[in-house]
Amino acid sequence: MLLKFSGKGYGFLFMKILVAGLGLIGASIAKALKKYTDNYIMGFNRTFSVAEKALEDGAIDETGDLSELLGKADLTIVNYYPDAIVPFVLENKDFIKRGSIVTDSCGVKSRICRTLEKEKLQFTFIGAHPMAGKEVSGYDNSTADLFSGASFICTPTCADESRVQTLVSLAKSMGFAKTVVTTPEHHDEMIAFTSQIAHVLACSYVLSPLAPQHADFSAGSYRDVSRVAKINGEMWSELFIDNKFALIREIDDLTKNLKLFRNAIEQEDSAELIRLMQIANKIKEEVG
Numbered sequence: 001m002l003l004k005f006s007g008k009g010y011g012f013l014f015m016k017i018l019v020a021g022l023g024l025i026g027a028s029i030a031k032a033l034k035k036y037t038d039n040y041i042m043g044f045n046r047t048f049s050v051a052e053k054a055l056e057d058g059a060i061d062e063t064g065d066l067s068e069l070l071g072k073a074d075l076t077i078v079n080y081y082p083d084a085i086v087p088f089v090l091e092n093k094d095f096i097k098r099g100s101i102v103t104d105s106c107g108v109k110s111r112i113c114r115t116l117e118k119e120k121l122q123f124t125f126i127g128a129h130p131m132a133g134k135e136v137s138g139y140d141n142s143t144a145d146l147f148s149g150a151s152f153i154c155t156p157t158c159a160d161e162s163r164v165q166t167l168v169s170l171a172k173s174m175g176f177a178k179t180v181v182t183t184p185e186h187h188d189e190m191i192a193f194t195s196q197i198a199h200v201l202a203c204s205y206v207l208s209p210l211a212p213q214h215a216d217f218s219a220g221s222y223r224d225v226s227r228v229a230k231i232n233g234e235m236w237s238e239l240f241i242d243n244k245f246a247l248i249r250e251i252d253d254l255t256k257n258l259k260l261f262r263n264a265i266e267q268e269d270s271a272e273l274i275r276l277m278q279i280a281n282k283i284k285e286e287v288g
Contacts (some may be wrong), residue, residue: 014037014038014039015039015075016040016042016072016073016074017033017039017040017041017042017074018044018069018072018076018077019033019042019043019077020044020045020076020077020080020084020088021045021078021080021143022044022045022051022054022079023079023137023142024127024133024134024136024138024141024142025053025130025133025139025142026043026045026142027043027103027104027139028142028144028146028147029077029130029147030060030104030142031059031142031143031144032144032145032146032147032175033174034060034061034172035144036144036175037170037173041061041062042061042069042072042073043063044063044064044066044069045063048063051063053139054139059142066095067092067095070096071095071096072097073096074101075101075102075103076100076103076168077103077104078098078102078105079104079105080104080106081234081238082108082112082121082242083238084113085104085106085112086112086116089116089121094257096122096123098122099200101166102124102125102126103127103128104127107191107195107196107239108191109129109153109184109187109188110184110185110188111242112127112184113127113184114157115220117157124158124159124160126155126156126159127132127154127155128152128154128171129153129155129191130147130176131149131153133146135227135228135230137232145175147171147174147176148175150170150176151178151179151180152171152180152181153179153180153182153187153213154179154180155187157184158256164181164280188243188246191246192247192249192250194241196239196243196247197247197250198228199236200227200240200251201225201254202227202228202231203229203231205225205226206226206229211226257276261273261276264276
């Protein structure tokens, strides 16, 4: 797997890459790889008609029996719900090509990476998180440019640098603007703050009994706060529980800050309200 140049830019070319799971993220990965790299893309989906459609669309070059595809893949990208990733890897470990790389696209990393770190595998597992998505799901909503300008997080535990760089370089060739290599634990801590707490807040917000009456009274604020309440409950419940310690810390911090505002409002303490908002404004100005 050498770094070469083609008309599509620098990248690791001529790898056989298997994309397992062709929903929104998996199919978008396959389409981005097809559009922006010269790799050979194989696809697998548990609903075989989806893989057939991907083949017809040109999103992948090949589909078929999972064990055969795994045996040919230099890189396998697993795009399943959080609780299905470790079982997928362990159940198929004897089929996965020796010396290859296996990665995933899950939004939590510690449990997956630390569990697989303990296994004696004939391949290298490197956790990853392509940070992009939509409010809709499924193959039909996938796009080759979903990751344009997005961040790609890589969380290796026992992989050598060259294999990590294979993933990082591939991500850059797919259009990711930023690549970060960090620990699974730091990833989960930051995702609890930047993503998961926002979904918890949005869902809590629209649970208000006044939400059904918002249409004639709302402008940008309602839209901005409520947007990520449109959520896949099955998947996100797994993400929340798998990252429960970091997420609970964020919920506790948010609750504490809400209580500060509540108390100041109840006591009609305008000075305290101004102080809290000035602190928040300063932080927002400094960090964006």
